[in-house]
Amino acid sequence: MTDSIGQPAWMTAPATAAVLDALEAAGGADCARFVGGCVRNAVVGRPVDDIDIATVLTPDQTTGALAAAGLKAVPTGIEHGTVTGVCQGRGFEITTLRRDVATDGRRAVVAFTDDWGQDAQRRDFTLNALYARRDGSLVDPTGQGVADAKAGRIVFVGEPEQRLHEDYLRILRFFRFLAWYGKTGADEAALAACARLKDRIASLSAERISKELLKLLAADDPRASVELMLKAGVLEMVLPEPIDIERFNGLVEIEADQLFETEAVLRLAALLPGDQLVAARLAETLRLSNADRDRIVEALAPGPALKSWMSPREIRRTVYRLGQAAFRDRAKLAWAAAARTAPAMQWRGMIALADGWVRPVFPLSGEDVMAAGVPKGPMVGQVLREVEDWWIDHDFLDDKLSAIEKLKAVAQGMAY
Incomplete structure (x- = not known):
């Protein structure tokens, strides 16, 4: 039939x-x-x-x-x-x-x-x-x-090495299809051929490599495939930096358990060491888009450190400084790195609070500062920042009159 x-x-x-x-x-x-x-x-x-x-x-x-x-x-x-x-x-x-x-x-x-x-x-x-x-x-x-x-068997047509010599991108495609469609583990002949020819990845354009890598990382659960890439020496040809496999595995687990959206770019950030300079260099090497590069670099910033027990006030203050997208990325990476030592409810609650909070607009402007007697120039920005810091410390006080009174006090204390 x-x-x-x-x-x-x-x-x-x-x-x-x-x-x-x-x-x-x-x-x-x-x-x-x-x-x-x-x-x-x-x-x-x-x-x-x-x-x-x-x-x-x-x-x-x-x-x-x-x-x-x-x-x-x-x-x-x-x-x-x-x-x-x-x-x-x-x-x-x-x-x-x-x-x-x-x-x-x-x-x-x-x-x-x-x-x-x-x-x-x-x-x-x-x-x-x-x-x-x-x-x-x-x-x-x-x-x-x-x-x-x-x-769910990913098997090359004919001899694996012959197929790979035709296009070395197929080394990465093997692991990508394994992540998306594999059910029975890796075909040993295919895996061995990919390991033997891994150095040939260097002949490929950065754009082809990064596109294939992000497709691989977008699979529902690419952990086993990435582990095989690591063991076969293929991953280091693509990401020639120390790899944080535990944080990566933690992020994938969190996404699955908490029904978060799968985000390949954040998974890539999770794999990288917590060093913004290294991340920026690697993003340039892979020819990532400016948006993807900036997102990864921002996600791997050293501070402020996020903890699951942050108070709502601390969360709001941090979201105001970072923005909701960057806060969410950093929270997920911090959660993944914490080996789930804190209850998932705490991390998820923190992210939910950040996502649901409407970031307020600082009620004062440079014109308000000059109206308080500060002459036009660099001092205007300095005064504005000091009052904004006070406003943030007071949990975004919804009272413009109080902010103006604080502005007057700061302005009177300045030497022009």
Whole structure:
């Protein structure tokens, strides 16, 4: 009996049908099949986001077929045979069947083919070398893909080292797919090959490495995969700094236990040592976005130290200084590092108070300071900061008149 994924909604949607109709009008029935992630996720019962299609049509033929049907074609990877078809605002990555002619571990020279088996042989893992026809029937050229997907086995197509020499990013992809789809532990041959070739990661661009790393860390529970990366010497090729694996493990556990949102960037911060200079240097090396870099650096600041027993007043004062996002990040990291010695209720209550508090606006301005007799210049800021410190110490007193009286007292005590 042929395996089938049925016909889920994404497969029969009008936009999907229109793209397949266009391709089949040019190449005949079964000239195009669904491939890769959408098929894999359908097999294992996970949501499908992106829809990729493989076809025997050449890129030029694909472009012509889409145009004939009134659909947009974007040459997103034409040298590798990929055209993105756009229908009803949705993109479909359509790639011609291909085989590798030459590879250097970073990029490949490909030749187009009409052989589905050859196309499957150049893919990374058996669970990604699956195709589905329009009627939902599965095509499994390696003979292992469906079984491996259902069992959660991450197995390279053919010889692991050969697959890795084609693209060294597959070393990181192995651990990423293990984190997302693995159920039975690591394939020993694959793990050994990744360990032997780990030095080749240095040949990859920082952008490719960081993108793959953050995808790995976004898995529900990447702890086992990260531990294997550490033991295999792969993690140090990506993060060449001392690793705080205990804090990382603690954060993942907290997120799972407390139903917090999974945040890959904060997990990366948890892995790093508590040194802002090291974090900033590593963020630059990985070419992280400015926002991700700043978040990690801020999360790893040495102070103020957060404790689970902070009073509500102390929490409000700290949130005012740090902002809610930075406070939440630091609280989670402090909680993770504390080995859960304090009751979870205390940490969660602290974060909830910070998230629910509306940060007040300091009621005075520079104009108020000058109205109190302080001449325009640096002294204005100095006086304003001193009064703001008083206002914070008084738990953000909701009384502008009292703040003005304090301002007058400070201003009278200043020597201009």
